[in-house]
Amino acid sequence: MISKAKGFAYVKADYNYISYYKDGKWDEGHLRPEDTLTISATSTSLHYGQQCFEGLKAYRRKDGKIQLFRVEDNARRFQTSCERMMMPTVSIEKFVDAVKKTVLANAEFVPPYESKHTLYIRPFMIGVGDNLGLRPAPEFIFSIIVSPVATYFDGDAKCVNMGVSDYDRAAPYGTGAVKVGGNYAASMYPQVEARKQGFADCLFLDPKTHTRIEEVGAANFFGITKDGDYITPKSPSILNSITNRSLKYIAQHILGLKVIEEDIYIDQLDHLVEAGACGTAAIITPIGSITYKGHKHVFPASKVMGETTKKLYELLIGIQFGDIKDPNDWITVL
Numbered sequence: 186m187i188s189k190a191k192g193f194a195y196v197k198a199d200y201n202y203i204s205y206y207k208d209g210k211w212d213e214g215h216l217r218p219e220d221t222l223t224i225s226a227t228s229t230s231l232h233y234g235q236q237c238f239e240g241l242k243a244y245r246r247k248d249g250k251i252q253l254f255r256v257e258d259n260a261r262r263f264q265t266s267c268e269r270m271m272m273p274t275v276s277i278e279k280f281v282d283a284v285k286k287t288v289l290a291n292a293e294f295v296p297p298y299e300s301k302h303t304l305y306i307r308p309f310m311i312g313v314g315d316n317l318g319l320r321p322a323p324e325f326i327f328s329i330i331v332s333p334v335a336t337y338f339d340g341d342a343k344c345v346n347m348g349v350s351d352y353d354r355a356a357p358y359g360t361g362a363v364k365v366g367g368n369y370a371a372s373m374y375p376q377v378e379a380r381k382q383g384f385a386d387c388l389f390l391d392p393k394t395h396t397r398i399e400e401v402g403a404a405n406f407f408g409i410t411k412d413g414d415y416i417t418p419k420s421p422s423i424l425n426s427i428t429n430r431s432l433k434y435i436a437q438h439i440l441g442l443k444v445i446e447e448d449i450y451i452d453q454l455d456h457l458v459e460a461g462a463c464g465t466a467a468i469i470t471p472i473g474s475i476t477y478k479g480h481k482h483v484f485p486a487s488k489v490m491g492e493t494t495k496k497l498y499e500l501l502i503g504i505q506f507g508d509i510k511d512p513n514d515w516i517t518v519l
């Protein structure tokens with residue numbers, strides 16, 4: 186068995202899942218082979234951004250079985266996003282069941298254990314149906330597409346250089362905490378700008394004062410302090426990353442590190458010896474430097490992933506691929 190992944194490009198699998206919400210209720214939902222949608226041109230998702238999504242992965246274990254990581258947490262976050270977007274929620278049970286069905290129907294697209302590639306799972310909801318005025322849609326589609334993906338790096342992960350955006354991805358009490366397309370639309374321009382300037386991506390500061398680190402592109406920021414503590418910022422406009430939550434748990438309960446959630450000022454980074462971006466897609470991307478207002482701050486661990494970050498990374502992927510015992514009921518074996 187070989188991996189069908191082509192980097193993070195979309196590779197069409199055999200089936201996707203679709204369920205319709207009409208007349209105040211969800212239908213049963215079903216699997217189908219075609220990955221296109223026919224919707225009204227006046228759908229709220231097209232004009233007013235009424236949509237949200239999730240991202241998680243299916244992992245092939247050494248024994249050949251397939252497993253999911255913290256799928257109920259994705260289901261809960263999806264409910265939060267739907268509520269914020271005035272969309273009907275799907276029950277935890279329906280969400281988890283749909284993810285399981287979709288993955289099992291595409292089992293041959295879950296890459297082999299040895300490749301360390303995974304099947305990326307993208308549940309999403311969109312407002313559909315005839316509508317013109319600004320109001321929640323009359324109908325909705327909940328769908329799940331999957332694609333095999335390769336991790337961004339293998340083995341000794343090289344650090345990347347980051348810029349800092351002058352723009353915001355979300356407002357102070359806007360939609361930063363929920364996983365909605367609008368935040369991403371707002372982050373494309375600064376991301377392209379950052380890449381043009383030679384950076385891997387850009388950091389977003391808190392939208393109110395532009396002094397504190399909030400997010401790294403579409404990932405959470407964390408650091409390891411001189412004292413060996415795990416530090417990550419907290420704010421109402423940061424997306425509650427399941428990867429970050431897992432790293433906090435591993436740092437505290439497996440590595441015995443102190444976990445600190447507090448502001449990290451962009452012009453005061455000297456207390457950090459390692460820095461990284463974390464999220465489902467890239468897992469952990471180590472950050473070697475941050476350039477802010479023409480000044481390049483280089484972290485002590487600036488070439489390859491630092492020692493503590495590496496330990497966190499190995500433990501996390503060990504749990505995700507089933508090599509390390511699940512410490513906290515995070516795993517669902519299919």
Ligand SMILES: *Cc1c(COP(=O)(O)O)cnc(C)c1O
Pocket residue numbers: 240364400402403404405424425426427428429463464465466
């Ligand atoms: C999805 C996402 C993350 C990462 O969340 P995970 O649950 O770890 O995948 C971080 N920041 C933003 C803005 C996101 O959309």
